[in-house]
Amino acid sequence: MPLLVVGSVALDSVETPTDKRENVLGGSAVYFSYAASYFSPVRLMGVVGDDWPAEHTGLLQKRGIDTAGLHVVRGGKTFRWSGKYHEDMNTRDTLEVHLNVFEKFDPVLPADYKRCEFLFLANGSPTVQMKVLDQVGGPRLVVADTMDLWIKIQHDELMKLLKRIDGLVLNDSEAKLLTDDDNLVRAGHKVRRMGPQFVVIKKGEHGAMFFSEHETYVLPAYPTENVIDPTGAGDSFAGGMLGYLAANGEFSPKTLKEAMAYGIIVASFNVEDFSLARMQGIERADLDQRLAEYRKMLTF
Amino acid sequence: MPLLVVGSVALDSVETPTDKRENVLGGSAVYFSYAASYFSPVRLMGVVGDDWPAEHTGLLQKRGIDTAGLHVVRGGKTFRWSGKYHEDMNTRDTLEVHLNVFEKFDPVLPADYKRCEFLFLANGSPTVQMKVLDQVGGPRLVVADTMDLWIKIQHDELMKLLKRIDGLVLNDSEAKLLTDDDNLVRAGHKVRRMGPQFVVIKKGEHGAMFFSEHETYVLPAYPTENVIDPTGAGDSFAGGMLGYLAANGEFSPKTLKEAMAYGIIVASFNVEDFSLARMQGIERADLDQRLAEYRKMLTF
Numbered sequence: 236m237p238l239l240v241v242g243s244v245a246l247d248s249v250e251t252p253t254d255k256r257e258n259v260l261g262g263s264a265v266y267f268s269y270a271a272s273y274f275s276p277v278r279l280m281g282v283v284g285d286d287w288p289a290e291h292t293g294l295l296q297k298r299g300i301d302t303a304g305l306h307v308v309r310g311g312k313t314f315r316w317s318g319k320y321h322e323d324m325n326t327r328d329t330l331e332v333h334l335n336v337f338e339k340f341d342p343v344l345p346a347d348y349k350r351c352e353f354l355f356l357a358n359g360s361p362t363v364q365m366k367v368l369d370q371v372g373g374p375r376l377v378v379a380d381t382m383d384l385w386i387k388i389q390h391d392e393l394m395k396l397l398k399r400i401d402g403l404v405l406n407d408s409e410a411k412l413l414t415d416d417d418n419l420v421r422a423g424h425k426v427r428r429m430g431p432q433f434v435v436i437k438k439g440e441h442g443a444m445f446f447s448e449h450e451t452y453v454l455p456a457y458p459t460e461n462v463i464d465p466t467g468a469g470d471s472f473a474g475g476m477l478g479y480l481a482a483n484g485e486f487s488p489k490t491l492k493e494a495m496a497y498g499i500i501v502a503s504f505n506v507e508d509f510s511l512a513r514m515q516g517i518e519r520a521d522l523d524q525r526l527a528e529y530r531k532m533l534t535f
Numbered sequence: 536m537p538l539l540v541v542g543s544v545a546l547d548s549v550e551t552p553t554d555k556r557e558n559v560l561g562g563s564a565v566y567f568s569y570a571a572s573y574f575s576p577v578r579l580m581g582v583v584g585d586d587w588p589a590e591h592t593g594l595l596q597k598r599g600i601d602t603a604g605l606h607v608v609r610g611g612k613t614f615r616w617s618g619k620y621h622e623d624m625n626t627r628d629t630l631e632v633h634l635n636v637f638e639k640f641d642p643v644l645p646a647d648y649k650r651c652e653f654l655f656l657a658n659g660s661p662t663v664q665m666k667v668l669d670q671v672g673g674p675r676l677v678v679a680d681t682m683d684l685w686i687k688i689q690h691d692e693l694m695k696l697l698k699r700i701d702g703l704v705l706n707d708s709e710a711k712l713l714t715d716d717d718n719l720v721r722a723g724h725k726v727r728r729m730g731p732q733f734v735v736i737k738k739g740e741h742g743a744m745f746f747s748e749h750e751t752y753v754l755p756a757y758p759t760e761n762v763i764d765p766t767g768a769g770d771s772f773a774g775g776m777l778g779y780l781a782a783n784g785e786f787s788p789k790t791l792k793e794a795m796a797y798g799i800i801v802a803s804f805n806v807e808d809f810s811l812a813r814m815q816g817i818e819r820a821d822l823d824q825r826l827a828e829y830r831k832m833l834t835f
Contacts (some may be wrong), residue, residue, distance in 0.1 A: 441755075
């Protein structure tokens, strides 16, 4: 079942304690769609400038991702982000953000995009996220991501959005900020009571927590000693999760937990190199093999 | 099979963001032995002053803990620790430490203690830990804890100890300090190569990681919204783990993982109140029930 993602498409410059890369392929919608493509057809909606290298689009298309919704603004520049990771590789400083064409991103969905029944609203302004939602006819599952900026400056809009979506994915510090609660178990359920049927709190190297009315659980990250670049881990996680749900065409509690596990596995590959470099070298079979190891790890 | 623990016995004063307690029962050997007592006979070796309330000893004996090795120094004062937890409840500041009689703790084991085949050297100076080890005849399993202080000021002694023990339990920041590596997967294996057959890295609210030559895994903490006082969580974890191993009389990879899970469950109860208050209200059946929930949580 096709899965639609709307979000940022970017050129990232990333510095880690031991290495760096400049102007590499990045952005929430890119990481998400690449991860999801291992499971389900994906349609990507985003915007770039004419500095966007055509080979990046080719890379996405090679994985079957529909890029008909990737709009190129003539004379515009692509969104650029640069950041520097701390020694622990779990925290980072944003050095520069140039929104460029993303600042005025006003997504108008192509006709066939509007019929997507599975929708992921990647991190962006709640106003834009709701504009997208308004264009999609009767989606079966809508999941959104958000960030500290929107919690602070578009709180009311965000609260409106939360009442219109099925699931929210956010990280631990954002969940604490949104609920003013330092206990993640309480925070998760507080967010859920703001609207969504389920909430996923991402904890970086410590895994992810899931909250629904009848379920509370946590799954650890897959332990890898090869953490090269954590950029995009959260979006890869969401991509793996939603891709698996879209492929199954349903989101029962059982399928949701399997989807969480697949998200964790995809993210564990993503962090093993810069940009999409590690992901380009893997197939679905690699995900399945690591998932089997992960399942064994959690069995006692 | 009896399990021997040698470590601190203390009176703690604990402040959390919402509450506080003064001079309550604490200390690594106390938390450890109480947790272990749900699984196996326990012999406790420690030292207190004559300010030690007799009812504390009674509380331990009520759980069948052998306190013959709890030495009372006439005219001495019991080890006192006071600390204050931050809002996140996962980090704390130590406000005061008065070692008192613990400063000159020179454990001389009673005869039947020397025959214990399962031994836990709770956090203490590596010199004292080795003195204990010298007195035990042919133990089958020796596990030690350590802390940043000893890594810094008794590094050589600690390295000697590591070659004489089967397992080391330490927390994430200590593992990073000991190995100068910020990646916990690499750090765990580096510690293992310093001597012990297995290493357990405790991550507080994020669970624990296990490392042996052929295995690397992580188990999350049991998610509880009721974190009242995390003091003693690490020692309760170790107590549950070692108690389970002693009860089974072996430490195969399968049993070790079950033991880790039980340690996590015991710790999840321990943090639900100050001192041993929550633990006093539970039976082995409560641990088994929560373990079943935990196992279900990790099954997909």
